[in-house]
Amino acid sequence: MALTLLTRNKKTIVERCRDDYSTKMRLKYAPYYHAMEWQQGTHVRLNGRDMVMLASNDYLGLSFHPAVIEAGRAAMLQWGTSTTGARLSNGSRAYHVDLEKKLAVFLDREACHVSVAGYLSCMSTVATFAQRGDVILADKNIHSCVWDGIRLSLASFERFSHNNPEDLRQLVKSIHHHTSKMIVVEGVYSMEGHIVRLPEIAQIADDQGCFLVLDDAHGFGVLGRQGRGTVDHFQLNDKVDLLCGSLSKSLASTGGFVAGSRDLIEYLRTHSKQTIFSAAISPSQAGCASAALDIMQTEPQHLDRLWRNTRRYREMLKGLGLDIWESETPAIPIVLGSKELVYRFWQALLDKGVFTVMSIAPAVPPGKDLVRTAISAMHSDEDLERVAEAMAYAVKKL
């Protein structure tokens, strides 16, 4: 009898997966998980067709930079393919420490810790530092990794309206002043392309004694001097307690970082499960990120080109009457408002050889269904001309 019950429980899970509506729809319309057959710079091949990639986060276009490729190769030759262990135990190497020191100096922080994914780094900034009894105040549009961190922390949480300091101020005031409070925001919101209203939010954190965490996955490399990020853009480095971000966007690698005071980073190394129980980043990942960081400081042309391309692309979209949700950065959504319109627009772009990504509710707020696009310094003038033609065609298909 007991055995029959156990088998039945197992079956329910198997059946739930087999009958899952979202998976069925994904497989039917196949909008995601496209495996490109080839790539060179901004060009990819999909189902035998050459396409312009208009959805990557390679903002500075360094993923095909010869010095970055060479650094990855050299690191692998020197250190092997993997550390096969966590930093705490057998996985720490001199190249981790070097990269962390370089990042800390660049970000004007005392210390930094790198991990295998931006997702883990950003999750751990919340999960490790907030605890039961604390209150987390989070912008309602923050990334999924931060929501996971919030859940793991066991702290209670409140959402405030997207990028709305007035709403945040009202919320903070409603919380008992003895309660430890953490505010979590993004530097550049990944879907919307909005820059956080940091001056007002940092002022609230200051006035109300809140610990301030900023996820700068999309601001790093894009804003501030030499791409030092959103906090540098506003010159508010002393107002943000912890910065986290990704190595997989402007740094053209894979991995993540957390930067802050020495005390905070050492606390993270003691308490973060995402650090203690996860293998260290590989030699080639660290080598590529380190070389990209050097290039950010010695070759300003990539940042200049990124912004030139961004301005040109934004004007193109506005000229076509498209709604770009007031994006201020190279992460530019095209808001269409329903999943049917998004699918039609995305398919038309694909037909014309431009690869973008669909984002529909609940990943975005209802009515904000969109096609996410992102500009890279690597896009050539010819790429942008091809994109312009494809956009004009897709608009006619709406």
Ligand SMILES: Cc1ncc(COP(=O)(O)O)c(C=O)c1O
């Ligand atoms: C805002 C934000 N934070 C964190 C991450 C996670 O970074 P990674 O892809 O390096 O894991 C992302 C990734 O898209 C992101 O957009």
